[in-house]
Amino acid sequence: MKNPIENLNKAFDSRVRLGIMSAVMVNDEVNFNQLKELIQVTDGNLASHIKALEEIGYVKVNKGFIGRKTNTTYAATKAGEKAFKLHLEALEQMIKSTK
Amino acid sequence: MKNPIENLNKAFDSRVRLGIMSAVMVNDEVNFNQLKELIQVTDGNLASHIKALEEIGYVKVNKGFIGRKTNTTYAATKAGEKAFKLHLEALEQMIKSTK
Numbered sequence: 001m002k003n004p005i006e007n008l009n010k011a012f013d014s015r016v017r018l019g020i021m022s023a024v025m026v027n028d029e030v031n032f033n034q035l036k037e038l039i040q041v042t043d044g045n046l047a048s049h050i051k052a053l054e055e056i057g058y059v060k061v062n063k064g065f066i067g068r069k070t071n072t073t074y075a076a077t078k079a080g081e082k083a084f085k086l087h088l089e090a091l092e093q094m095i096k097s098t099k
Numbered sequence: 100m101k102n103p104i105e106n107l108n109k110a111f112d113s114r115v116r117l118g119i120m121s122a123v124m125v126n127d128e129v130n131f132n133q134l135k136e137l138i139q140v141t142d143g144n145l146a147s148h149i150k151a152l153e154e155i156g157y158v159k160v161n162k163g164f165i166g167r168k169t170n171t172t173y174a175a176t177k178a179g180e181k182a183f184k185l186h187l188e189a190l191e192q193m194i195k196s197t198k
Contacts, residue, residue, distance in 0.1 A: 003137055004121035008114045015107045018193060022103035025197045038102055088194050094117060095187045098124045 004097045007090035009083055011056050016041055016049045021076065021084045024059060029073040050074060058083055103196045106189035108182055110155050115140055115148045120175065120183045123158060128172040149173060157182055 012018055019039035023030050030038075036046050053059040058080030062073045076084070111117055118138035122129050129137075135145050152158040157179030161172045175183070 001122065001125065001137060003118070003139060005114045005118040005138060008117065010114065013114055014112050015104045015109065018107065019102070019104040022193055022197050023100065026100060038100060039104060040102060084197075088197065091190055092194060094121055095191060098121050098183075098187065 001097065004094040005090075007086060007093070009087045009090075011053070011058065012084065012087045014049065016045060017053060020046075020049060020053060020059065020074070021080065024074055024076040025081065025084060029062065029075040031071055031073045035074065053080070100196065103193040104189075106185060106192070108186045108189070110152070110157065111183065111186045113148065115144060116152060119145075119148060119152060119158065119173070120179065123173055123175040124180065124183060128161065128174040130170055130172045134173065152179070 012021065016039060019041075020035060023035055023038055032043075032046070032050075035050075036043065039046065050059060050061075054061055058077055059074050060077050062075065064071045064073065111120065115138060118140075119134060122134055122137055131142075131145070131149075134149075135142065138145065149158060149160075153160055156176055158173050159176050161174065163170045163172065
């Protein structure tokens with residue numbers, strides 16, 4: 001048996017990060033409340049995982065305004081898209097290895 | 100977009116646990132050194148994740164002997180098999196949602 005977790009990326013070692021990346025992969029950008037509602041996590045939990053993904057360079061933060069209200073949105077970086085695709089491929093390999 | 104991580108199981112929120120479960124799903128039983136070699140992790144890291152999976156009831160520990168040497172092996176419980184299969188299905192759903 002080959003190492004089933006060989007190419008899995010430690011940066012995605014949490015359901016919340018998988019959820020954030022899934023959302024920014026299929027949407028050009030998403031705001032905090034959209035993410036929170038989608039993934040059903042607390043503000044603090046979501047904020048800490050977004051920050052980690054931003055620090056790694058997989059998610060970029062855009063601080064904009066809607067009228068006079070701040071509207072912070074998140075999008076995948078090219079590096080984030082590439083890394084997450086590789087992670088999903090590695091997950092698919094692992095799933096195949098158990099069948 | 101549906102919640103991409105809705106059915107993901109928090110107990111499998113780490114690559115090491117994914118590796119342990121993959122191994123015990125395709126082998127009747129595996130010993131510590133086989134797991135360590137397969138997943139390429141430190142003794143301490145592996146031991147703590149096995150203990151957690153055992154406490155949750157997903158892995159069972161068999162303490163046997165080979166000659167006079169102790170030989171501890173690990174196997175998936177029925178509950179562990181069921182939970183991991185559901186987790187893999189949820190991962191497949193998440194992967195599909197990003198395509």
